[in-house]
């Protein structure tokens with residue numbers, strides 16, 4: 338697939354990076370809604386206080402909820418643009434589909450956001466909204482990655498993977514345990530589950546991610562595209578464990594009697610959600626780079642598909 | 650996009666279909682979730698008029714009616730009330746301490762007291778008068794409100810800011826509505842019995858209150874002096890329940906003879 342070379346399109350790539358960054362801001366804005374218990378401060382959807390465009394007085398919970406909705410609309414717009422842009426200018430057909438997938442995900446995410454408001458934040462819907470948010474973030478990061486100059490122009494430095502289990506297996510396992518951690522974390526955060534599955538799974542995440550990044554660094558530190566995400570993943574993991582501990586202390590240990598969401602628990606939980614999103618995206622990038630540079634274990638499963646020339 | 654795709658053959662269409670089907674089944678699931686909730690609502694609405702239609706049981710003879718009253722106290726050191734930070738909304742200039750435990754010199758306010766057992770199958774007329782819940786200074790007044798099933802609750806906003814009123818019931822229908830300044834009062838009622846049903850405002854996350862919905866008119870809420878009084882009870886053996894939002898519930902049995910006036914005091918501990 339990579340052989341169908343696409344010229345580097347700087348504007349397209351920068352726009353994709355901007356979309357991914359905006360999505361990260363949106364995740365923080367969303368986490369602020371949850372941490373401030375402001376999810377129902379605007380009771381209606383798709384309107385806000387009965388209006389599609391009027392900006393309400395941004396005080397109290399509305400400040401968080403409505404700001405989140407506005408940033409979400411903005412990111413939705415960016416996604417529409419990037420999907421169309423990709424569809425029209427990309428030569429790689431799978432990239433066109435990725436653009437469409439991004440659009441579909443953002444629409445589903447918006448609908449989930451609305452549904453959770455209309456059904457008064459049921460834990461499964463709120464958690465699905467939290468999990469799909471990070472999924473969308475990963476897609477946005479991937480689009481930015483695939484349109485980047487390194488991806489498009491560089492000839493990948495390919496090495497054979499000798500390890501067992503293979504590095505690609507480890508990176509996929511990392512993504513899997515992170516997803517489990519995200520889902521049980523979200524279920525706990527949205528009052529649908531006890532805290533212990535999340536805390537019990539945390540050492541599991543720590544072990545798998547450490548194993549993966551150490552293995553990557555040990556064998557392939559010469560390859561920058563692998564070294565960088567591996568180092569970042571390790572650093573983020575340590576930060577995330579500390580933040581998780583802080584979130585637990587401020588929200589569960591001290592905060593269970595709080596009369597309102599207090600600043601330390603808002604900051605620690607929002608940071609924990611944000612770093613969680615970065616960690617998941619980093620794991621996805623690492624997996625993709627491993628697949629690109631150390632492809633052995635994966636080669637057989639690449640389907641040989643006939644490609645018709647679309648260069649019209 | 651449609652005209653663009655004809656070239657690319659079946660791969661695209663099957664993929665597109667798979668994606669569409671995924672989204673559709675997801676939406677269907679969401680709808681299902683929603684509908685099952687709605688069903689509850691209509692069932693509730695269907696049953697409540699039927700209940701009201703039942704005529705009230707034999708009237709209670711005022712000449713033999715008894716009274717039970719008393720004082721609820723808080724044993725031990727009263728925890729210092731937590732400060733509320735209302736700076737998120739300049740329009741909020743209320744009394745900024747939490748009302749989780751209000752115990753002035755050991756007298757416990759905001760305890761809901763009701764006859765939990767002993768009234769048998771007796772049914773009671775629902776008062777035509779509504780009870781009032783006021784939002785003022787970004788706090789609820791009262792903090793604990795007793796109401797009969799089906800009785801109207803008039804919800805007023807006396808603040809220069811928008812509130813949203815969001816009850817989170819277990820057995821009743823949930824709703825969430827916003828109320829701008831000077832808006833007309835909301836008229837609400839609950840169809841099923843539910844003790845200490847939490848109500849909150851998501852604009853001002855410190856705003857919390859509790860509604861207790863009961864089938865009989867025999868209930869009271871302790872005042873700042875910790876006192877309550879329940880009048881007009883027919884003679885009989887009763888179980889009184891005392892419920893505090895944080896300290897939990899306690900029960901006390903009492904036997905009332907005709908025209909009795911008994912005192913039942915109770916103490917809560919943390």
Ligand code: HEM
Pocket residue numbers: 363364365366367368369370371372374375376377382405406409410412413443446447448449450451453454458463466467470471473523526527610
């Ligand atoms: C389209 C992109 C969107 C993204 C990426 C996104 C992302 C997020 C994230 C990350 C959270 C925090 C979850 C958590 O901390 O556990 C959140 C919460 C929330 N979002 Fe969104 N959101 C989007 C759109 C919307 C829309 C259109 C609405 C419309 C009403 C909405 C309503 C909410 C609500 C109400 C919450 C709070 C849920 C709760 O407290 O249980 N979101 N969102």
Ligand code: HEM
Pocket residue numbers: 372467468515518519522523524525526527532535536539542543574577578580581582584585588589606609610613614616
């Ligand atoms: C590497 C490990 C970890 C990852 C990837 C992770 C990830 C997450 C994520 C993504 C959420 C929020 C989900 C949402 O968006 O709603 C969350 C919530 C939470 N996590 Fe973690 N977590 C990790 C470790 C820990 C640890 C070790 C602790 C505590 C000892 C912890 C405590 C919490 C708490 C208390 C919440 C809920 C915060 C709230 O109630 O607002 N986490 N975690």
